[in-house]
Amino acid sequence: MPPSDTDTTPRNRDDDVIIRAKDVTVRFGSKTILDGLSLDVRRGEILGFVGASGTGKSVLLRTILGLNAKQSGTIEVFGVDYERADEAARLSVEQRWGVLFQQGALFSSLTVLENIQVPMREYLDISPKLMDELARLKIDLVGLAADAADKYPSELSGGMIKRAALARALALDPDIVFLDEPTSGLDPIGAADFDELIMTLRDTLGLTVYMVTHDLDSLFQACDRIAVLGKKKVLVEGPLQTMLDFEDDWVKSYFHGKRARYVVPKDENPYFSGNE
């Protein structure tokens, strides 16, 4: 679909594409999870990736990160086919992405500062003093108070843990971060604050964000584009309006359903009775 005048996301030129998945098929035994899936992620966008539970969102994320094998298809990240790349090319790709997994975000025996330094120790050859300074900058970047540096995860609230985990994902100044349900477990205000933070990072750092989410507020407020996983492939991708217009039972019930009633414009939501 050609970009419309109201589409403010980057144009789909090849050099704007950070991740290109083509015809990806992933099977576990006889069970096919992804079947010929294709998806582009563009530089500087927040892409929301949705789909019913158990459809393969995490499998795709893990496949992009090289943690799951695929049976066919290609995935290029920064133009590199990670699966086929040599060690040096892989290392350079790994330094350009950051990941915030849904579970096990932080090491409980390390302070926030030490957690953020884990990827630095693995990939950078810099002095402890510089590492401390860089980690404190990340703490500030994600909106945590300076004294969070010496706290352990058990001393932090859920929202602070997400921010600390994001700080760790940003440790190497990546071009893209992968977030697996970043607002799950947060109260609505904490979730909205986190969305704000992501948008600020996109705007100030030019960060690209790939966000697996079930959070309708995030999809409506923070995402530049949305991709829906269904029938083992990307069923539809595009800005919010494309989702609202798309003819498919699951997509319709998701984006126009009762839970969407507060975020979909009233005249586009059948659940508004007119008295609300």
Ligand SMILES: Nc1ncnc2c1ncn2[C@@H]1O[C@H](COP(=O)(O)OP(=O)(O)OP(=O)(O)O)[C@@H](O)[C@H]1O
């Ligand atoms: N390593 C694996 N071996 C076998 N089956 C797997 C493996 N990883 C995932 N699966 C299966 O793949 C399917 C998709 O799982 P996945 O975790 O990607 O779903 P999801 O869309 O992320 O779900 P949710 O929204 O609930 O997190 C599930 O049926 C799951 O059991």
